[in-house]
């Protein structure tokens with residue numbers, strides 16, 4: 001029941017999604033709620049009037065004709081109202097889905113990168129996403145509850161006027177079934193909650209089994225049967241759980257539902273008995289039978305809706321929990337703007353870092369400086385922490401110990417958005433946007449999306465123009481295979497496009513993580529011949545395993561066991577004859 005408190009924030013969200021349509025929906029439902037009792041009341045008058053006239057040879061009185069017409073009018077209005085409610089629901093569902101999805105996207109974008117690496121985050125996100133796309137189940141349940149509540153109330157008043165005992169009898173017989181339904185709803189929720197990781201894995205297997213990225217390997221390695229078997233086992237467990245729960249609950253729920261029906265027929269027999277003894281008119285009998293049947297049904301519906309609301313509010317708690325998540329990495333109260341130009345550059349002061357949930361540090365008391373205009377190459381074996389180091393410089397993570405300074409001020413003091421706006425980056429695992437070629441470059445500085453001159457300029461600098469000029473639709477060509485008319489590119493071609501984004505950014509600090517790994521030898525040379533000019537006056541860090549690339553840097557840092565083990569220009573490091581020289585020799589010897 002404690003989850004009931006979730007209803008208010010959700011109603012707030014629904015209201016924000018479309019106040020107008022919510023108002024219309026409510027007005028329609030309130031009117032529709034009173035139709036059943038009105039229909040029964042008119043039916044009672046009709047029957048009594050018809051019975052009074054029965055046997056006489058007279059024409060139907062005008063009053064009777066009027067009553068029948070009124071009944072017809074009410075029934076017709078009921079039909080129109082229920083259609084209108086459906087229509088209002090569709091509009092509200094669309095608006096609500098859009099509103100929540102946009103909030104979801106906005107909120108997800110503000111969360112820490114570390115959050116994305118936590119599997120429980122994905123479980124929560126998955127549940128929140130289901131809420132966003134489940135289209136208003138909860139809100140519909142509340143609206144229905146209100147409508148049913150008013151209908152039930154009006155019918156109950158009708159019954160109460162004739163006999164409070166009949167009403168009591170119906171209510172008492174329905175309570176056990178209701179409580180049992182509520183308990184069942186909670187058990188169902190708990191089970192679905194437990195299933196989220198499994199369902200996420202099923203979704204992953206479904207995608208893996210039928211995606212462009214994995215199709216080649218699946219065919220060649222003959223992996224489909226393996227994936228299918230895994231899917232079958234996993235979903236088998238879910239089916240088993242679901243069936244087990246239903247099987248256990250079925251006898252209890254059916255028995256208690258029968259008790260409810262018994263209450264209804266007890267009341268039914270009582271009014272028939274009273275009419276037979278002349279204590280009720282035929283019209284009153286008609287009204288009461290209709291009202292008892294109606295109240296019995298709406299009572300049950302009412303409780304089902306109430307259980308639905310409680311049930312949904314449990315699910316909603318996941319969405320609210322997602323929205324309540326706050327990023328740890330954010331701008332301070334009086335955040336500073338990054339100096340333009342940066343005068344002293346970056347300084348790592350005894351920086352240590354371990355990923356959240358890991359005990360082994362990736363960096364340990366690392367110190368170095370990067371001066372304005374300087375280009376540093378970062379090298380080291382796989383997993384030594386090169387990418388981690390640049391993620392710290394971009395404040396995608398904060399150090400576990402030590403400080404990173406920019407112009408002598410801790411990075412945490414700067415406004416995050418402003419800091420990021422000054423960094424141009426090509427990640428090792430850069431994104432391939434299934435959008436046009438122009439947009440793929442423009443994402444580097446999306447505010448300049450319509451500035452074709454800047455886009456072409458950035459693609460010239462990164463050699464992306466050599467790719468784009470060959471595309472049938474040039475800059476307007478849709479890239480990737482997901483959408484109609486899309487053209488896929490080779491790994492190196494995508495890399496040139498990603499490099500274009502970094503130049504589009506026009507930032508003070510450039511970070512290139514394996515920027516030429518997929519480029520052919522000529523393209524790599526061309527890119528780096530330009531790199532010198534394009535980064536002049538800017539700070540740049542580049543990570544590479546290719547020594548041909550690394551040599552171009554002003555200074556080279558060798559990362560080893562979480563520390564900078566060597567530092568200097570190519571010539572200095574070669575002369576030292578340490579680890580760098582050994583690695584260089586190893587690579588060079590393969591070409592001789």
Ligand SMILES: Nc1ncnc2c1ncn2[C@@H]1O[C@H](COP(=O)(O)OP(=O)(O)OP(=O)(O)O)[C@@H](O)[C@H]1O
Nearest residue numbers: 117355358362380381382383384385386387388389
């Ligand atoms: N998000 C993460 N969560 C936990 N551990 C991580 C994460 N990213 C990287 N690591 C670990 O941190 C270490 C350093 O990773 P990093 O990617 O910085 O290495 P790298 O030097 O860039 O390697 P490579 O040359 O293979 O790109 C590795 O042991 C890796 O397993």
